């Protein structure tokens with residue numbers, strides 16, 4: 055089977071699945087997110103891209 | 119559903135007059151109406167009124183039973199879709215809606231102080247109608263009632279009359295109606311139930327809606343104010359003026375603005391509709407927007423709770439459900455009323471065919487099949503919008519806030535914020551479709567089940583003629599680039615089939631044609647492109663504008679077979695009473 059591409063629809067589906075899994079995790083939601091991050095950075099192909107994502111996700115004062 | 123706050127009830131609203139219609143009793147003998155009706159419509163809200171008009175287009179008479187003595191007061195539907203306007207055009211009522219409504223094509227979303235998304239509704243140069251138009255529901259009902267006035271020989275609205283109870287058998291429905299304290303019995307062959315979310319007809323038949331009712335509550339507020347701003351959807355997530363809330367704003371005609379906002383968990387919904395609670399929220403919001411110098415007043419406020427609920431079947435013997443009586447959809451994405459109009463536009467031609475005897479009663483099952491599918495499609499989108507507007511759990515909230523805070527710098531995430539407004543439903547798996555041997559050769563264009571895409575053509579005089587405006591009541595054979603010989607064969611076939619099922623023809627030609635009978639030209643080439651139509655292509659279009667089959671060339675036998683399937687004629691030989699199931 056060929057791999058699915060990112061479309062607005064598939065992004066939407068994955069968003070919903072993460073939201074559901076995050077709710078399921080309950081008071082372990084931080085652990086869930088950290089595990090998800092670790093798995094995802096392995097998919098990134100380079101440490102530079104992981105560092106870039108960390109920088110992008112870092113909260114600015116206004117957003118905290 | 120909407121509980122009006124204790125504002126004084128106005129006779130007029132920003133210029134709109136609520137005309138009162140007295141309840142009138144029909145001629146009665148021993149408490150029974152002497153005349154039996156072909157069709158009665160329980161509930162004269164927007165969907166019931168549209169049902170009466172749609173049936174009248176096929177010459178079918180109906181009586182609308184409406185409990186109220188005027189159109190709806192309070193704030194309900196605002197946003198009408200392009201598809202709804204196409205339906206209005208077919209019902210012959212479009213003009214006042216265009217004149218009074220406020221059309222729009224785009225929206226803006228804000229997170230805290232920042233604008234994070236500008237979105238455009240699907241719209242291009244092929245379209246004659248705007249993707250969305252704002253108009254208060256009382257105008258919608260009034261314009262439909264005005265149009266009904268022109269059909270007095272076919273439609274009677276019985277204002278101030280309510281359906282109390284009913285019984286049905288294989289031949290029809292017997293109702294007990296009540297007006298001005300007098301109860302009387304009426305009989306009809308068919309009943310369309312459009313009596314809204316709390317449908318009495320549904321209760322009488324012991325039927326239940328299934329699905330999900332959401333916890334979140336919203337306050338719906340209309341205010342009178344002249345902001346001088348353009349029309350479009352405005353959304354604020356967690357605005358500094360009202361931290362934690364999601365606020366939506368829509369402009370309506372007559373300087374009426376709609377605001378909805380989500381209540382916090384624990385807030386008492388009823389108390390929050392009180393002016394002393396509503397005014398500070400609006401004031402803070404207007405202050406944030408820098409328009410607090412504009413004089414404004416509160417018109418009305420109510421609460422709303424989203425639900426995704428539906429009957430499993432919309433046809434029960436002689437009773438057919440449509441609109442909110444059949445299904446509820448969360449308001450985000452505006453599919454409620456819009457889907458109700460699509461219901462009755464789908465139902466009317468089928469019921470007319472069954473009443474005329476050209477279609478088997480089983481054709482009505484396709485109404486249920488197609489519109490229940492439409493509801494499932496609608497709630498899938500509406501639930502996504504709802505989950506974003508009002509996250510149902512901690513996970514959804516965290517993810518939503520993450521998206522909102524990233525969207526400004528990461529455009530790839532913005533589609534998640536897009537409100538997924540209503541679009542036309544594709545009946546891909548309806549039994550009315552025929553997939554011809556040519557089907558796989560079409561690379562684009564309307565496949566069986568899809569509604570006709572809009573294209574601007576030109577007529578003989580070089581004037582613009584849009585394809586959806588060419589459709590008439592009944593089936594249409596739409597062809598592209600056919601030669602004179604084929605045109606003759608098609609005309610002969612149409613004449614032959616006329617005694618059973620009327621079929622209209624629309625022949626579109628490329629600009630360069632020697633065919634003297636041509637009336638419509640594809641001057642821009644867009645028809646050929648969008649429909650993937652090479653010369654000789656033929657599309658069979660249902661009365662509601664959905665394609666049910668297409669071919670690379672005309673063959674009378676193939677078209678006849680597809681027409682028989684789509685019109686329910688192939689099954690119409692069965693005796694009627696046997697094929698009608700009546701729930702016990």
Ligand SMILES: Cc1cc2nc3c(=O)[nH]c(=O)nc-3n(C[C@H](O)[C@H](O)[C@H](O)COP(=O)(O)OP(=O)(O)OC[C@H]3O[C@@H](n4cnc5c(N)ncnc54)[C@H](O)[C@@H]3O)c2cc1C
Nearest residue numbers: 161163164165185195196197280281314441442454455456
């Ligand atoms: C706040 C809010 C905002 C909305 N915004 C939108 C929007 O922007 N776009 C959209 O498409 N939809 C919207 N909707 C949904 C829309 O209002 C409904 O889907 C629509 O009103 C349904 O129409 P209807 O004719 O099926 O039912 P109703 O409008 O409920 O009409 C039912 C009619 O039946 C009558 N009736 C009831 N019981 C009886 C009886 N026993 N006998 C006789 N008559 C009876 C009632 O008096 C009423 O006139 C919104 C709804 C709300 C509450």
